[in-house]
Amino acid sequence: MEEEGALSENQLKNWTEEQDGLKKKLIVYDDFTWKLSSSMLKYVGGVDMSFSKEDSSVACACLVVLELPSLSLVYHDFSFLRLHVPYIPGFLAFREAPVLLQLLQKMKDDKNPFYPQVLLVDGNGILHPRGFGLACHLGVLANLPTIGVGKNLHHVDGLNQSEVRRSFQLKENEHEQVITLVGNSGLTWGVGFRPTLSSLKPIYVSVGHRISLDSAVNIVKMTCKYRVPEPIRQADMRSRAYLQKHQLSLLKEPELQPTDQTEH
DNA sequence: GCGACAG
DNA sequence: ATCTTGTCGC
Numbered sequence: 079m080e081e082e083g084a085l086s087e088n089q090l091k092n093w094t095e096e097q098d099g100l101k102k103k104l105i106v107y108d109d110f111t112w113k114l115s116s117s118m119l120k121y122v123g124g125v126d127m128s129f130s131k132e133d134s135s136v137a138c139a140c141l142v143v144l145e146l147p148s149l150s151l152v153y154h155d156f157s158f159l160r161l162h163v164p165y166i167p168g169f170l171a172f173r174e175a176p177v178l179l180q181l182l183q184k185m186k187d188d189k190n191p192f193y194p195q196v197l198l199v200d201g202n203g204i205l206h207p208r209g210f211g212l213a214c215h216l217g218v219l220a221n222l223p224t225i226g227v228g229k230n231l232h233h234v235d236g237l238n239q240s241e242v243r244r245s246f247q248l249k250e251n252e253h254e255q256v257i258t259l260v261g262n263s264g265l266t267w268g269v270g271f272r273p274t275l276s277s278l279k280p281i282y283v284s285v286g287h288r289i290s291l292d293s294a295v296n297i298v299k300m301t302c303k304y305r306v307p308e309p310i311r312q313a314d315m316r317s318r319a320y321l322q323k324h325q326l327s328l329l330k331e332p333e334l335q336p337t338d339q340t341e342h
Numbered sequence: 343g344c345g346a347c348a349g
Numbered sequence: 350a351t352c353t354t355g356t357c358g359c
Contacts, residue, residue, distance in 0.1 A: 127349075131351045165350075167347040174349070202348050211348065232348045276359085282348085 085166070093169050097210045103218045106204065109288035110223050112195060114296055120146055122301055123194025124309025125178045125216075128317040130325050135161050138324075139174070140317035141181040142309055143192045146300065149308050153192040155181055156320050167232070168207045171215035182220050195223070196289065196297060198309045202226040203294075205259070205268040205284035207234055217287025224286030225294040226268070227310055231282050235261025242270045242280060256295060259284075269295055273302045281305060 112118035123143045130136035137160070143153040157180065163173045178199075185193050201212035203226030213226030231239040237259055245257055257270040259282070268284030268291065283298050285291050301307040306314070 127350080129349085129350050134350075137350090165349055167349085170349055200349075206348075226348085228348050230348065233346055238346095 085164070090166075090169070093172055094208065097171075097208050097215070100215065100218050101208070101210045104204075104210065104214055105288045106285050106290065107288075108290050108293050110195065114293055117147075119195055119297075121152065121192050121194050122146060122297065122309050123182075123197040124200075124307070124311075124313040125181070125197065126200045126310055126313035126317055127174055127177075128314070128321045130321060132325070136321075136325060137161050137177075138317045138321040139177045139181060140313040140320065141178065141185070142312045142316065143194050144301070144309050144312065145192075149301065149303065151312060153185070153190065154312070154316055155184065156317065157181055158320070158324060170201050171212040174201070174212060175215050175219065178216055179219055182216075182222070197222055197224045197286075198297075198301065198307050199224055199226055199286060200229070200310045200314065202228045202232055202282065203268070203284035203286035205232060205234060205282060207232075211284070211286075213284070213286030223288040225289060225297060226282075226284040226286045227298065227307060228282040228284075229306065231270075234267060235263050235265060237261055237267065242282075243278070246270065246272060246280065255299075266291070271295065271298060273305055277305060279305070281307075 121143050125141050127137050127139045139157045141155050145152045157177050159177055165173050199213035199216055203211050203213035211226055213224045217224035245251055255272055259267045259269055261267055268282055270280040271283050272280045283295055285294055298307050
């Protein structure tokens with residue numbers, strides 16, 4: 079009834095090799111036909127997952143699509159399932175990417191007109207020990223522009239959460255909404271972002287796939303009503319609500335198949 | 343060796 | 350990730 083325990087070193091090695099292999103396809107500049115400044119960007123997707131506290135292998139994945147500039151919801155879909163892969167820092171994609179890809183693929187198969195032009199992912203992009211987090215992983219496999227959004231900082235290349243918060247407090251930065259995350263190596267990994275100047279806890283935005291950091295930050299700005307960009311926030315709230323409503327029946331079914339339910 | 347470590 | 354109400358403040 080629980081997820082698998084510790085993984086073999088071989089598995090981690092295989093996963094590392096898979097990340098390094100997929101990383102060769104990563105594109106970190108704007109690779110799309112629409113223009114941010116125009117009204118050609120209409121459909122922004124968001125994905126998130128919630129988990130049962132009784133059985134952490136029971137999960138609900140949610141994909142939403144919001145329409146710009148109103149940020150109104152035009153699509154949402156869920157998948158309820160049992161996960162058999164544990165969460166290991168640096169390997170989140172192997173736990174969450176399969177079901178999220180399935181939700182995207184279903185939209186594509188249905189030729190749904192609201193298929194997202196860009197996807198916001200709860201989890202990092204290149205802000206990752208090997209420069210290939212969940213947002214990159216999803217972007218490459220779905221061949222879709224993606225943006226990574228972390229609610230906590232994954233400590234990479236000497237980056238440190240409290241230091242980022244401190245630099246937002248500096249007087250020279252008191253009017254800054256964005257702080258570039260430059261590691262000890264001199265590489266830029268992403269930005270710390272605060273939706274309001276009074277926000278104490280920033281979010282961390284990094285390039286996923288087929289987008290530049292500058293464009294990624296602009297899209298986050300366009301979709302941020304609260305701390306977390308609205309597409310991810312909607313996917314978060316809806317996956318949590320769906321889980322709480324249905325988990326009783328799910329906990330009773332040891333071998334329940336993944337079930338999709340589209341509503342819109 | 344020890345601690346840190348997206349969700 | 351998950352638990353969890355009210356409450357203080359703009």
